[in-house]
Amino acid sequence: MTTGSVLLAPSAKQNYDLIYYLKGAAAGGICCSITHGALTPVDVVKTRVQLDPVKYNKGLVGGFRQIVAEEGAMALTTGLGATAAGYFVQGWFKFGGVEYFKIKAVESMGEEKAWENKTKIYLGAAAGAECIADIFLCPLEAVRIRSVSDPEFCDGLADGFVKMFKAEGVGGFYAGLAPILAKQVPYTMAKFAVQGAAADAIYGSMGKTPADCSDGTNITVSLGSGVIAGVASAIISHPADTLLSKVNKAGAGGDGPMVQRLANIAKEVGFVNLCTVGLIPRCVMIGTLTAGQFGIFDTVMNALGASKFHFHNPNE
Numbered sequence: 304m305t306t307g308s309v310l311l312a313p314s315a316k317q318n319y320d321l322i323y324y325l326k327g328a329a330a331g332g333i334c335c336s337i338t339h340g341a342l343t344p345v346d347v348v349k350t351r352v353q354l355d356p357v358k359y360n361k362g363l364v365g366g367f368r369q370i371v372a373e374e375g376a377m378a379l380t381t382g383l384g385a386t387a388a389g390y391f392v393q394g395w396f397k398f399g400g401v402e403y404f405k406i407k408a409v410e411s412m413g414e415e416k417a418w419e420n421k422t423k424i425y426l427g428a429a430a431g432a433e434c435i436a437d438i439f440l441c442p443l444e445a446v447r448i449r450s451v452s453d454p455e456f457c458d459g460l461a462d463g464f465v466k467m468f469k470a471e472g473v474g475g476f477y478a479g480l481a482p483i484l485a486k487q488v489p490y491t492m493a494k495f496a497v498q499g500a501a502a503d504a505i506y507g508s509m510g511k512t513p514a515d516c517s518d519g520t521n522i523t524v525s526l527g528s529g530v531i532a533g534v535a536s537a538i539i540s541h542p543a544d545t546l547l548s549k550v551n552k553a554g555a556g557g558d559g560p561m562v563q564r565l566a567n568i569a570k571e572v573g574f575v576n577l578c579t580v581g582l583i584p585r586c587v588m589i590g591t592l593t594a595g596q597f598g599i600f601d602t603v604m605n606a607l608g609a610s611k612f613h614f615h616n617p618n619e
């Protein structure tokens with residue numbers, strides 16, 4: 304192992320240098336933008352259920368029908384621009400950051416120790432990358448949620464930014480930072496750790512490593528392990544997701560400090576409802592989304608000529 308541009312055993316011909324990290328970041332931005340953008344209609348229904356469970360009380364399919372009947376099919380695309388832009392930025396820092404942090408951990412610890420601590424590395428890399436990504440995502444997510452909760456609020460991403468800035472200043476864009484960190488950091492930690500463990504289990508059941516498999520097989524493994532990771536991370540992060548949806552609704556939780564507003568919302572909604580309302584559509588959404596992200600990430604990395612880093616047992 305060398306410093307700077309490194310060669311690690313998982314892919315002997317792959318340079319893990321700045322170009323690799325840029326390719327990983329680009330692949331992450333593309334996969335997150337595509338998947339979150341494609342699932343905008345599901346997210347619109349999910350957010351409406353979280354914000355007004357009394358009105359939208361007929362489940363995912365019923366929510367679709369109700370919104371289309373009352374507002375037209377285009378209402379299901381509300382917030383698409385903010386979603387696609389916000390999650391491209393978030394995916395850039397999240398996937399690129401995870402690749403960077405985990406490879407640097409292997410450099411620092413050595414392959415054998417890194418193999419023994421790979422779950423901890425996944426958790427730490429995901430937490431660090433997500434914290435950075437959320438600083439950039441939060442303003443776009445605030446505009447998206449405001450536009451979904453109030454379809455008359457703005458005519459697009461740029462208009463939404465202008466209106467929120469005039470009404471609430473910079474602080475308005477970061478009103479949801481605490482809940483978005485509470486949601487996204489555990490979600491991303493579970494997402495990468497569970498996906499890594501599930502992928503390892505699948506490869507182990509086949510008696511093969513990623514290097515032994517074709518690109519198509521590796522992408523299939525990424526899709527399957529992504530579904531498992533998506534459902535697990537959706538369950539873990541759902542209470543904070545509900546709080547995030549509600550705190551960005553005008554007037555939610557009163558006018559006090561953010562912690563007090565969140566506490567007021569949690570008390571009003573109740574713990575059971577925080578954990579369960581909208582959970583099924585969120586599991587459908589996040590399970591599909593996460594599988595798609597890992598599949599698209601691997602596909603784009605292959606197209607860019609980069610071999611994705613995998614932990615390697617040096618004793619094998």
